[in-house]
Amino acid sequence: MNNKLFRRIFIIYAVIVLIAGFFTEIYITSTVRDNYIGNLREHLAGESRLIANDLSFDRKNLDGFCKEIKDKIHARVTIILSDGKVVGDSDRESATMDNHSNRTEIEQAANFGAGMVIRYSDTFKYDFLYVATQVTQNGIDKGFIRLAVPLRDVDHSINLLRVKIILVVLIVLLVTWGVSVWQTDHLRRLLRQIVDFSRSLSKGEIEKRLFLKEAGEFTEIADNLTAMSVKLQEMMARSEEEKNRLNVILRSVPDALLIIDARGRVALSSTSVRDFFGDVYAAGARFAEVVRNHEFTALIEKVREDRAAGMAQFTIESPSEKFLAVRVSPLFYGKDELSGFVAVFHDITEIKKLEQVRKDFVANVSHELKTPITAIKGFADTLLDGALVDRENAVRFIETIRSNSERINALVDDLMTISKIELGVIKVEKTLTDVQGVFDNVAELFKTKAVAKNLFLSIAADSSFPQVEADKNRLLQILTNLVDNAIKFTESGGVTFGIDRGSDGRPFLFVEDTGIGVPAKFLPRLGERFFRVDPARSRKMGGTGLGLAIVKHLVKAHGWSMKVESVQGKGTKVKITL
Structure with a gap:
């Protein structure tokens, strides 16, 4: 094993120490400087308040007064009127100085009563701390007292502290390097023996043993590896046998x-x-x-x-x-x-479902055919037994036979339609279709039927969808079935159908009525073959129970989705998302 691993470890720790030292140096020097400046500021503010007690802005030769104060407190003193005019300074002739109203410390003092700023001096080439205090006498703002001290000594002390911290970090690095070199050599020898032994095990040389001297925590590892080598051969043989057996089973x-x-x-x-x-x-x-x-x-x-x-x-x-x-x-x-x-x-889920569908289909078809066939047979027997001579009743009986035969024919036609769709005989060929033309055809088909029941029949079409990708004939068949159902089960109000835009921006066809509605518990079953919410009412109106099933198959064949929303007693809305 080479020294790369331990070199990387040493480099990582060295980088960590350097980063820690760097941020420690920044934190300590920054904190020391901030504390010193804070204390100095409080001291200068206190001095300013003491000077303000003895200050008279009407005094002549305020420059001399400022110089006397400077000798006592060892800070530059400047007296400034409220308008920013300098009337006294310990270091310069006040008459030659600029207006100080725009100085930061003066603006702060004017707003808050006191102000402080650190500003670099181009003349002296180091920072100065300026502390300004507003002077108020008899409730009148007279002006400001500003004290300034150089921060040269502070910066010098901070630099010395920074040097000491760097020296400490370097010493720590040197000590760390010395310890790591010694420890690295010891660990490398132990790890070399362990790696060599593990490599032998990986090659199948299970007869070897590992003994370490003065290994400390590595002794337990060596013992465990030695024990493992004793049992490894037996375990490998057993594992291989089990693996082969299980693979055969799982594959079969x-x-x-x-x-x-x-x-x-x-x-x-x-x-x-x-x-x-x-x-x-x-x-x-x-x-x-x-x-x-x-x-x-x-x-x-x-x-x-x-x-x-x-x-x-x-x-x-x-x-x-x-x-x-x-x-x-x-x-x-x-x-x-x-x-x-x-x-x-x-x-066997699908097999069971297919069996159940077959049973339900046979039962439903038998039930649907039994009633009209029984009616046809009964009235035919009645006619044969002598009712033919009763012309008035004979005509009524024959009309009943024809009505039931038409019902059987409609049932067979619907069953054939569903079977053709499922078998792919009826194919959906999508083209750009004028939906308004389809809506007009449907409205014309059911206008008379709606008027007969005193229902309105209206079209509500979003003009932004003049055409849709659909099979025109199948689209007409879908809307015809839905509108026919809506009129059948609506006694007052009317039916509205058309096309609209959903909240997601996608278009959808809809047929909405104000009819009797569908109980919530029956909504999931709508579209099942022969399912009727009210069987007696549906059969009385001539329904086969396959209309919605046909619609559902045609919608699916188009790649669309259908959703039925209904409130019992208020109406039903069928939405077909394109």
Whole structure:
């Protein structure tokens, strides 16, 4: 091992010491200077107040008065009138001096009663501290007394202090360097032995041993490394065997897999376990904490008792609802000794959903067809039994048969439409479509129907969207179904449809009515095949229960999204975001 590591450590500490010394020097010198200047300021302010007690601005030869004061307090004294005129100074003839009203210390004193400033003197080439005090006699502001002292001695003392601090820092660096050189050499020898030994272990030379003399804390490291080398070969062999076995198992199982030991704890899990059961840490946990289902627990116990594989199906709710099929097999590492279980999970959610959809579809179609077919058969039998001679009733019976046959035909047409959309037979070909023309066609189709129910039918279109990317015929079919539904379930008020802009700036089509509305609990089911909020009312109006399902499929085929907002008794609004 070379000296680079220890050189870097020494350089880091040296830099730290230098930075610490630099900021310490700045802090100490700044604090000392500020304290000295603060004390000097308070002293000069006190002197100013004492001078003000004996000062008369009417006195002649104020220059001489200032010189007498300077001899006593060893500070330059200047007397200034309220307008800034200098009437007395200890160092210069006051008559030759400029107006001082714009001096910083005088402005501060005029505003606050006292002022202080440090100003560099171009004449003397060092800073001066100026302290000004406002003089008030009999409630009248007479002027100012300004005292000034040089800061040359202060700066000289600060420089001496700075030199001392630098010397201390240098001494610390020299001592640190000497100690680090000695300690570095000792540590380098110990680390060299440890590195050589660890390198031998990495090469597979496990038979070597490590002995350190006068190593201090490194002795425990050497002992641990030596003990590790004794057991490493055995552990490596066992680990390799386990690794090969588990890799074979994991590669052969495509679904979620848990290997559970005889105590009921998970020894190994496949990566897909998280997809099935959420973000759980399976390794080492009890299987019941990973798969929280009593049916699975019962299956494990049954396999434990029977020593034979078993299967079960169950449902989990978290992290999402899933239907799972699981096969649990006993695991034997030794003869007739149960070592654990292998559980393989298959997600059959989609299969279950498809089965349920098929059952619901068959049930709904059967139910929808049974009523009109029964009506047709009943009235046909009535006619055959002699009602044909009763012309008035015969016509009514035939009209009923025709109405029910039309209902069956509409149902079949809607089913064919949905099937064609799902199979891709009906394709959506988007082009730039004039939405106003589509709106006018829909309004013309339902104008008579709306007037018959005394409902208004209005178009509300945002002029900034004259055209949209859509299949014109399918767009017309979507709006036709939605407006037809709105008129059917509206008894007063009317229906408004058109296009508008959302809060996010995206356009959306809408159909809004003032009808009976939909209870909140039924909103998620709107768009399901054959779902009706009020089955009797819907069938009476001739609905098949597939209108919204067709709309939902066409909207999805366009790549749009649909949302239904409704308040029971107030109306419904369907929004299709483009």
